[in-house]
Amino acid sequence: MRRLAILGASGHGKVVADTAECCGWNSINFFDDAWPEVQVNDVWPVVGNTTGLLEQLPQYDGFIVAIGSNRIRLEKLLQLRAAGGRMATLVHPAATVSRYANIEEGTVIFAGAVVNASTHIKLGSILNTACSVDHDCVIGRAVHISPGARLAGGVHIGDESWVGIGASVRQLVAIGQRVMVGAGAAVVGDIPDDVMVAGVPAKRLR
Numbered sequence: 001m002r003r004l005a006i007l008g009a010s011g012h013g014k015v016v017a018d019t020a021e022c023c024g025w026n027s028i029n030f031f032d033d034a035w036p037e038v039q040v041n042d043v044w045p046v047v048g049n050t051t052g053l054l055e056q057l058p059q060y061d062g063f064i065v066a067i068g069s070n071r072i073r074l075e076k077l078l079q080l081r082a083a084g085g086r087m088a089t090l091v092h093p094a095a096t097v098s099r100y101a102n103i104e105e106g107t108v109i110f111a112g113a114v115v116n117a118s119t120h121i122k123l124g125s126i127l128n129t130a131c132s133v134d135h136d137c138v139i140g141r142a143v144h145i146s147p148g149a150r151l152a153g154g155v156h157i158g159d160e161s162w163v164g165i166g167a168s169v170r171q172l173v174a175i176g177q178r179v180m181v182g183a184g185a186a187v188v189g190d191i192p193d194d195v196m197v198a199g200v201p202a203k204r205l206r
């Protein structure tokens, strides 16, 4: 029996749980601060809140934080790790990850995603369905690459940034920290920290 605790009974959490089952985790419980009002997330039980998870951590072989907010996901990951929890990493069997890529703990890689050689994915990132991260990329902590987004070779993405669904990033581009790249954008030049960009080519929205 491999017991996994997932913090965050969200839609994203359902995909995390489904992916975890495909990776051989066979006992999955959710925790969410909406408990006890929220008791289930699809077929999986919600059994407590963050405080409950902190108390019950030794009963689990691993934990994942399935919270969409990059900032909160990172905060909770670090809190649970500091409390002695074992951070799991999930790579869906239908994802293709180079043996020469470095995937840090707490990251989830969903079905259809491709990660190529010499790429480094740091702690707590989400590589969502069918995205691709090509060779020599560096993806910071708690980054989210949305479904179908494409990163060319040598792209750097700073901590807590979010690349929207279907966006494309030109090779060797550096995107700062806490950046939001809009759905369908084409990023063709470097982006500073703390901005939102969108469009083709991507321009600053705010």
Ligand SMILES: CC(=O)SCCNC(=O)CCNC(=O)[C@H](O)C(C)(C)COP(=O)(O)OP(=O)(O)OC[C@H]1O[C@@H](n2cnc3c(N)ncnc32)[C@H](O)[C@@H]1OP(=O)(O)O
Pocket: 128, 146, 147, 163, 164, 165, 180, 181, 182, 183, 184, 185, 196, 197, 198, 199, 205
């Ligand atoms: C499995 C999953 O579901 S994973 C989740 C995947 N989801 C995503 O990737 C979402 C990405 N988010 C977006 O693209 C959002 O539209 C954002 C973050 C860029 C902007 O969101 P908001 O701040 O709410 O902006 P809002 O919708 O009010 O739009 C503001 C303006 O920007 C424009 N705009 C918004 N998004 C985009 C975009 N992706 N590309 C071009 N223009 C855009 C709007 O048309 C609007 O223009 P207007 O002022 O001329 O009418």
